[in-house]
Amino acid sequence: MANNRGYPHFRRFLSRRQYILTTALFTISAFVFSIFLLLYGFAPKEDDILKDDTRLEEPQQSQSVQQQVSDENLWGASLSHGLHPCIKPTVRHKAAQGSDHYITVRSNGGLNQMRTGISDMVAVAHIMNATLVIPQLDKRSFWQDTSTFSDIFDELHFITTLQDDVRIVKALPKELESIPRARKHFTSWSGMGYYEEMARLWKDYQVIHVAKSDSRLANNDLPLDIQRLRCRALYRALRFSPSIESLGKKLVERLRSHSGRYIALHLRYEKDMLSFTGCTYGLTEAESEELRIMRENTNHWKVKKINSTEQRVGGFCPLTPKEVGIFLESLGYPPITTIYIASGEIYGGEARLSELKSRFPNIISKV
C-alpha cells in the first residue's frame, strides 16, 4: 500500500508535458524535500544537493548549518502563509442530479494517485450528471495489493459526505450489470468542455466504464465549485477505514513513545520506481541490468530505453538515501533524530540504507 504507483502514465507525456512531469516526479521522489521547503522556507539550490556531492559532504559546512537552526525552527508548527482550506461550495454550486446514468471506474496507480483520481472522478460524475459507482482499486500494480475500496476507505462516510454533490452507490443496479457499457479512457488534463462532450454518450449508453482514473483535472481552468468539490472529496470524504486509522494511530503512538519527535520519510527508492524511471545513479552494473530487464518485461511501462544520466540531470530521479541524509543534515537535523521509513523495501536493502544510517542511525521501518 505505498504511494504513487501509477507513474507509468506520466511517461507518455514526457516531451509534451515536461512541466507537469517535473512537478509530478518531484513530488514522488522528494516528498519530504517539498515539505521541508514549505515548512522552513529554506531552499538550497538543487545544484548543491544533486550535482555536487563532494562539496556538501564536507562536515564543517553541515555542522555550521546545524548550529544556526533552532529547535523551534526544526520542529515548530509552520506558518500557514495565509493559506486556508477552501472546500465550501459557493451559492452557485449545483446539487447532485438524481441520475439514472452510471459511471463505473477502475482506479489506477498507487494509493496516493488513486485518491486524487477518485476525487477527480467524483468531479467528473458531477459534471456529467451521473451516479458514481464506488470505484474499483488497482490490483495489477507492482504491489499486488488486493484491497477493495471499503478495505482502505470508510465507504459510508465517502457516500454521505458527498451526498449533496453527487450520488454514489456501492454497486450497479442488478438490471444494469449485463447491459453494454461505453468503455472510455478519458483524456488526461481535459477541461469542462471535454466532459460535457462526453455526456453525449448518455444518448446511447446508460453506463460508462472508465478504465483509468487519471483524469488529472487540476489546473485546467475548472470552475471554482468543481475545484472545491475535488477538495471536499479528497480532504473530507476520503477517510481511511477504521482499522487503518487505528493501526496508524498505534504506529504514531509507538514512534512518539520511542523518541517524541520523528521524521516520517517517504523514501521512494524502491525497485519499481528506479526501474520505471531508469535512474541507476550509484547502482552497480548488476543492479542496473536487473532494473533494465524489469522495465523491459513490464508491458504497461511504455518507455524502455532510458539514459540514466539524462534522467538525473533533468531532475526526474528520486533522491538516493545518501542524498536524503545530506539534505536532512544540511537542514540542521541532529544525528539522533528518529527517522521512520514510510515507504516499501529500499532497493539495495540494508547496504543502501546504511548510506542514510551513517548520518542518522535511529532509523525505524515497519519491516
Ligand SMILES: *[C@@H]1O[C@H](CO)[C@@H](O)[C@H](O)[C@H]1NC(C)=O
Ligand atoms: C446536467 O444537468 C443540468 C440540470 O439538469 C443541465 O443544465 C446540464 O446541462 C447537465 N449537464 C450535462 C453535461 O449534461
Ligand SMILES: *[C@@H]1O[C@H](CO)[C@@H](O)[C@H](O)[C@H]1NC(C)=O
Ligand atoms: C547519456 O547521456 C549523456 C548526456 O547527454 C551522454 O554523455 C552519454 O553518452 C549518454 N549515454 C548513452 C549510453 O547514450
